[in-house]
Amino acid sequence: MAKKILWGVLGVLGVVGIVANFWLFASPSIDSDVTIPTDAEAIARGQYLVSAGGCGSCHQDENSDALSGGYAIETDFGTFYATNITPDTANGIGSWTGSDFIAALKYGRTPDGSYYYPAFPYRSYAGLSDEEVLDMAAYLMSLDAVSSVTPAPEVPAWLQRWTVAGWNKLADFAEPAPEQFSDELVARGAHIARHLAHCGECHTPRNGLGIPDYSREYAGAQLGEEVIEAIDAHALEEWTFENFDLFLVLGMTPEGEFVGGDMNEVIENNTSQLSDEDRDALAAFFTRHRQE
Ligand code: HEC
Numbered sequence: 035m036a037k038k039i040l041w042g043v044l045g046v047l048g049v050v051g052i053v054a055n056f057w058l059f060a061s062p063s064i065d066s067d068v069t070i071p072t073d074a075e076a077i078a079r080g081q082y083l084v085s086a087g088g089c090g091s092c093h094q095d096e097n098s099d100a101l102s103g104g105y106a107i108e109t110d111f112g113t114f115y116a117t118n119i120t121p122d123t124a125n126g127i128g129s130w131t132g133s134d135f136i137a138a139l140k141y142g143r144t145p146d147g148s149y150y151y152p153a154f155p156y157r158s159y160a161g162l163s164d165e166e167v168l169d170m171a172a173y174l175m176s177l178d179a180v181s182s183v184t185p186a187p188e189v190p191a192w193l194q195r196w197t198v199a200g201w202n203k204l205a206d207f208a209e210p211a212p213e214q215f216s217d218e219l220v221a222r223g224a225h226i227a228r229h230l231a232h233c234g235e236c237h238t239p240r241n242g243l244g245i246p247d248y249s250r251e252y253a254g255a256q257l258g259e260e261v262i263e264a265i266d267a268h269a270l271e272e273w274t275f276e277n278f279d280l281f282l283v284l285g286m287t288p289e290g291e292f293v294g295g296d297m298n299e300v301i302e303n304n305t306s307q308l309s310d311e312d313r314d315a316l317a318a319f320f321t322r323h324r325q326e
């Protein structure tokens with residue numbers, strides 16, 4: 035009798051283990067027949083998205099314009115290197131398929147099913163549409179291949195890639211359901227702020243595990259030595275739509291001060307390059323509390 039119960043318990047534990055394992059390490063379901071477009075329009079759209087998405091801030095080589103990587107990102111969890119994302123087959127993304135790009139950008143998964151570290155802001159890019167990701171891929175594939183090798187990340191021994199599977203699940207629980215907006219311009223602005231331009235990666239505070247505290251979205255944070263100001267409704271109380279629009283072009287606050295540090299780069303490389311419509315959308319999203 036006791037033996038039967040023991041086997042029963044072990045059997046149940048085994049099933050729970052298999053289910054948990056499957057749940058934790060399951061591959062994202064992505065259409066396997068997605069193709070990377072090659073037409074000039076897709077490449078042009080991709081170029082715009084790569085610029086607005088700030089890919090170059092991390093992936094651009096310091097000595098050239100090439101997206102051949104090498105930039106070191108220092109964090110509390112180690113040093114991470116943005117990779118070579120030029121179409122070099124040996125060291126870049128030259129042999130990648132459309133699904134590889136979707137798995138990487140939207141799910142943080144490597145082509146062989148392993149995990150990227152969240153120094154790569156894939157959790158923000160998760161909200162991009164497959165079309166946006168494939169257009170970016172089209173642009174990246176159209177660039178000149180550079181064969182530089184990216185250094186491996188320097189992380190403590192316990193921080194194996196597979197541990198990110200658990201981290202992703204915890205972050206999933208913390209993340210609120212996507213917000214619906216009735217105003218189309220504000221909705222577009224939310225898409226750019228929360229996903230494409232990933233403003234929250236710097237401006238939203240994180241807990242001890244590095245998971246963003248979404249209940250305090252844009253409440254400001256500290257990255258190493260750098261203090262990152264709050265840009266939530268309270269902090270932007272005095273900012274008008276026009277103030278914000280101008281800030282995105284020039285980096286000038288309503289008090290006439292120019293921002294410095296990393297924000298200066300965000301202005302120069304990303305927000306000042308946005309179309310007038312997309313800049314208006316961002317301004318509408320961040321100053322929406324004034325219209326309410
Ligand atoms: C904040 C810095 C940062 C930004 C911004 C960023 N990346 Fe990355 N990216 C990284 C890091 C770091 C890695 C490597 C992560 C690792 O080692 O696990 C990476 C990895 C990748 C990879 C995997 C490459 C490979 O060889 O495995 C792709 C593809 C990629 N990024 C594309 C993009 C695109 C496209 C954008 C813009 C939409 C972008 N990244 C923006 C930091 C960044």
Ligand code: HEC
Nearest residue numbers: 231232233236260261262263265287293294295296297300
């Ligand atoms: C790579 C990190 C990073 C990203 C991404 C980022 N910011 Fe910033 N931001 C900063 C830092 C750092 C400052 C403070 C600069 C300073 O001290 O001069 C700042 C300052 C600001 C300020 C000025 C606040 C004030 O009261 O002076 C605004 C507004 C702002 N950011 C908006 C945005 C928006 C909108 C986005 C997304 C399009 C964004 N930021 C993305 C790092 C970032």
